[in-house]
Amino acid sequence: MTLHLYNTLTKSKELFKPLAPRLVTMYTCGPTVYNHPHIGNFRSFIAADILRRYLEYYGYEVKQIVNITDVGHMTTDDPAPFGAGQAPSAEEGEDKIQAAALREKKSPYEIARFYEEEFLRLSRLLNIEEASLYPRATEHIPEMIELIKKLITKGFAYEVSGGNIYFEVSRFVEYGKLSGNTLENLMAGARIEVNREKKSPLDFALWKQDPKHLMQWDSPWRSDSPDKSGTQSGGKGFPGWHIECSAMSMKYLGATFDIHTGGEDNIFPHHESEIAQSEAANEKPFVKYWFHTRHLLVNNQKMSKSAGNFYTVKDIIDKGFAPRVLRYALMSVHYRQPLNFTLEGLDAARNAIQRLLDFKNSLVEIIFHSTSATTVESRPNREKEVDSDMNDIKKIVESTRERFNAAMNDDLNISEALGAVFDMVRDTNRLALSSGKAGMVLRMLEQFDSVMGVLSEEEVNLDDEVKKLIDERQLARKNKDYKKSDEIRDKLTKMGITLEDTPQGIRWKRKV
Ligand SMILES: [Zn+2]
Structure with missing residues (x-):
């Protein structure tokens, strides 16, 4: 195979050669399940799907993990603007799922499960191949705690009063190798932070204690407020977003795997921080090929709710476009080119x-x-x-x-x-x-x-049903039951099927 893939890590197209001869291991940063996914999110998931399908077309078996982020993704975890040299920080802002729970007056678990189901439903509609596994962050807390302990033991992470744990960025000398946001660049652009408990404003949270957070787990780290029983055990808390992906990819794909995919907005700080945590813990390269999809524009503008050009996948389907039409529109422009999305x-x-x-x-x-x-x-x-x-x-x-x-x-x-x-x-x-x-x-x-992946959508079942209806209609016509014949034709029209009488018999066409 002579597939060449652009690798964000080396900034060049490289010959693709997986670690094992016939198996490709692939981790896709999945959704943070707090709202309806937008078309830009799915441009990235579809690009990963095209990559996976092409590897399978070539005869590889692909083990793909798509994680579900259902805790710990803070509003301040995302770079704004894209790629700006901004310090990664998870100690400010709100947990996106918690914020949605408070807004919608539901529990964070209700929010997370609802939008996870919606994500999976849209993935099926858009004919995205099912991942080998969709691990949830909230079901891998022990793995995250183990990884954080390892980072503390090795001197890459530290605990501060109150039981918060930070990754000490300056201890990982290769920080910045994916995004170009090296320590020097970041220090030059760093904001003056009020948070004085960190050794450096660039250090990011691995574990956070917050008594107001609605999703909390026991941790080995101390808390300022001992629980009511008086036993001074570890305090409760929740993980940072970055550590989730390191822990889950390691568990299911090993210390080193072939491909990590995501949107370009994941490069920094999320993926840069994943590399730091994973390589510091394992002392092995984390990922061979980094695959990032560019964001999309809508009507030549960055998509935003205030500009009125913000579309969720659901919006487009509700407008009457078949999911495969959206799939085609999102996949037909090269994944590293900006896509200008229009109706x-x-x-x-x-x-x-x-x-x-x-x-x-x-x-x-x-x-x-x-x-x-x-x-x-x-x-x-x-x-x-x-x-x-x-x-x-x-x-x-x-x-x-x-x-x-x-x-x-x-x-x-x-x-x-x-x-x-x-x-x-x-x-x-x-x-x-x-x-x-x-x-x-x-x-x-x-x-x-x-x-x-645009022609096969439930093709077989639909073909059988259409043929059955056409046969029934032919029989009705033969019996001069024109009422029934018209009914069947109407039903077929509703299914997007048009019929045409030809000397060779009935031809049918499907409208998309
Ligand atoms: Zn991730």
Whole structure:
């Protein structure tokens, strides 16, 4: 395999070579489950899905972990603006889940489980392959405590009065190697902090004690307020966001794994801090390839609620766009290019998928219904109808495969790869196809779609149901039961299926 992937760590395209011969280990920073995910979040999840599907297309087995952040992600953990040299700090601001719980007058667990379910539902709708596991942060507190203890023992973390634990950034000399935010850069831009308990304003929280926090666990670290029973045990507290991903990736993928994915806004401080914690604890490289998706713009502007251009995935689906249309729109621009998202762009995506679906349906129809060679698009007044031989078709299929693979091997150049697929559609449409030739093209299209993931959505079940309804309608017409026949046609229309009577029988098309 000659896949070259851009690695944020080395800032260059590198030949991809996993640690094990046939298995790829991959960790995707999952959602913080406190609100409806927006389309930018899902651009990143879909990019990771395309990467995973392409590795599988090549025959790799992929073990993918997508974590669920259900505690500890503070409002101040995110960089603002992107990539600015700002000190990572988890000791200010609010826990996003707790804030949502207070706002919605629910428990933080109710909030977390509700939005986790919503995230999983949208992932299924958008045809994102299921991860091997979706570990929740709240179910891995003992692992986080163990890791923090190890960091204290090794001298990379320290406890202050009140039981808060900080990572001492200056002790990890390679801090900044992912984001370029080195200690010198950060110190130059650091704000003057009021928090005097930290050795340096750059140190970030691993464990935080806060009596007002609604989600708390026992810790080995002391608290200023002993519990009422009088036993001076450790105080209660909750973990920082960064330590969660280090603990969970280590548990399921080992000290070193192949690929870590996320949005570009995760690079700093989140991923930079993950590297520091994991490498300080294990004294081994953490991740071989760092894969980051760029954020998207909506109508050429940064998405924001105040600008009125903020879309959740649910908003788009509620507007009547099929999930696969959104998937196509989000994946069809290279993951490291800025994507300008517009509603017109969704219309174009819908047309593109419609073209592919029509093509696929025509191939299926030739395979199952034709006795003699027929053109894929059997328009009566076709100008060019060239009789094809098997070699022509083989040539088209093979050259498309080569172009598709070459494009994807070049850091997943999906727009080039899609271009190759559409050229195959155009070139094949010019030719007369027998059922054997149509079968060859269909198999190729299905392989491409194992990467694109836009044509297969519940295809099999839907095909069976449509065929059953068409047969029922034919029977009704034969029995002159036109009322029933019309009812069935209406039902099919509602399903997005249009029927067309042809001399060869009924043809059907699906609208996206
Ligand atoms: Zn993470």
